[in-house]
Amino acid sequence: MNYDVILPAAGSGKRMGAGKNKLFLELKGKPILIHTLEVFERDNWCRGIYLAVKDSERDFIQSLLVQYNITKVRAMPTGGDERQHSVQSCMKAIGSGEIVLVHDAARPFIVEPTIHELAEAAYEKGAAIVGVRAKDTMKRVEEGIIQETVDRSTLWMIQTPQAFRFELLQQAENHAERDNFLGTDESMLVEREGESVYMVESSYENVKITTKEDLVFGEAILNQRIGG
Template sequence: MSNSVGAVIVAAGRGTRMGTAESKQYLLLQGKPIIVHTLEVFQRHHLISEIVLVTGEEDVERCREWIRTYKLDKVASVVAGGLERQHSVHLGLRNLKTAWAMVHDGVRPFVQEKEITACYEQAREIGASVLAVPVKDTIKQVDREGKVVSTPDRRSLWAIQTPQTFRLSELLAAYQSAELDGFLGTDDSSLAERCGIPVAVVEGSYANIKITTPEDLDFAEFTQRSRGEEES
């Protein structure tokens, strides 16, 4: 039990940037919903013993049907999310029964097995971990008028992805603290950081994109085809 790992897959958003009536996580990628591709990665991983899927209330039943259709038997429950991503994750965490928790975006179907393993191992060593990639572009900090305030050293900047991995009890405590204080973080690790939990960065891949725009979907189709050709 002390080494058991569960995953909360968050797919409760209704993003508008895709420009489609259907939520992005349910759009088809090579004939299969994006969320199913994501769930299958964690279903296959030997470390993962339990998955909780968090989705919109109106989508719970069809997600349960997909879980049966695609034989995703590690999915222990499908729960309806909250108003904000943070609320949705909290609801998912409350349904996990493992010692460790990974939180992952439902629209990141290209995370690799070795990245999941590395995140877990680093979290076990340091306390918590986040998958990330070094920032490629020069970043400018600007004020409200659009004037440049500073140019941070790019070598210290990382673009944060998921999964993010924590000891479940510690992350639940961080969420409870944030709720009591009315703090809304930008990601799960920001809640852990404010509670003093050390968080390590695990270098991931630029291919682990979050599919939010039509251009992302085009890239995802290309990536999926390329992976299929490599495996065949």
């Protein structure tokens, strides 16, 4: 089975407070972006990688691709102000396909078996996303006051990749653009189409590097995986 993967990489990373794109920060001497790209570079199921980037960063990213021998990047369209717009730019660059994944470029710890399980689920059912079960007690709060304790057995923390049949995501993106609708993720757009989205269980290690504390956690994950 083959898939294409979209990586929105045009964010500002303000919560990191690094003064530059957080994807260029290093974990064990290698940029976060490269760690993520290498996962898909190694995967034989991955047909092509599409990066949504800032125009001002395109040349630097291209130099990283050459430096680290990343060969599967097929296009680097300009990213939009919102993730949804960046994904749509990449969808247009792909043109057509069978299965398309959307993955946070700042999640470098996704593993191939999970990717394959996800791609197969999307192929069979149309749409699937990865996540992990909520571990903590969950409460609904309004104006600082607890309203209820929510049954966590039905709650999942959503991650990426999210995978879809190409035509389904394309339709959902087009309808959202037509209706001026902005979703929080691609799954929300597909749910809006009345389609069922299936869950694939991932790992708590599949973290998104968002804060300085996440960098420490990321280093620990890499130390465990490769030693150091």
